[in-house]
Amino acid sequence: MMIFGILLASVLGGLATFxxxxxxxxxxxxxxxxxxxxxxxxxxxxxxPFVGALQASFFGATFVGMTDSSRMGWKRVLLASLLFGLIFVFLVPLAKGIGGGLGAAAFVSSSAIYxxxxxxxxxFRKP
Structure with a gap:
């Protein structure tokens, strides 16, 4: 339930901002x-009990949604927001003490999808 909520919050945050x-x-x-x-x-x-995690994942995903539309359209923002949510759940907790975890996760997810x-x-480009 918590992971689903975080993924949903991430997608909503990224797309709403975009x-x-x-x-x-x-x-x-x-x-x-x-x-x-x-x-x-x-x-x-x-x-x-995980309201803080929902709020943080939504806010972090808004960084993904700030991307320029010439780089990524809404479908790629959706994918990057999902990836951000997964990074937020599984990797950000391992980066305790390192500042900018939300921004770094947003950068990694956006860059990976791009x-x-x-x-x-x-x-698959046609010659």
Whole structure:
């Protein structure tokens, strides 16, 4: 249940920010902070013991959603947000004491999806 919630929060955070930035033309910082604030307030009303993890995963995934649409469209942001959620669950706890864990996880997930996409496109490009 906790992993599913974190993955869902990550996808919501990434996509909400992406759509606000690219469809509603909201600045990246305002989109990230606005949706994070609303999500944090709403999820704090839930009777679950991992509210802090949900809030952190949502906020971290908003970094993924800040990506430029010329680099990744909404489908790749969705994949990168899912990857971010998995990194958040399994790897970020191992990086205790290292600052910037959310940003580093967002960078790794976005970069991985971007480069995999480029490799696949290059591999299957018609001559």
């Amino acid at each position: 759509f606000l930035v690219h469809r509603a033309r909201v600045s990246t910082v305002r989109a990230s902070s606005g949706v994070s604030l609303i999500f944090s307030l709403l999820v704090s009303l839930l009777p679950v 480069f995999v996409d480029r490799l696949v496109r290059k591999r």
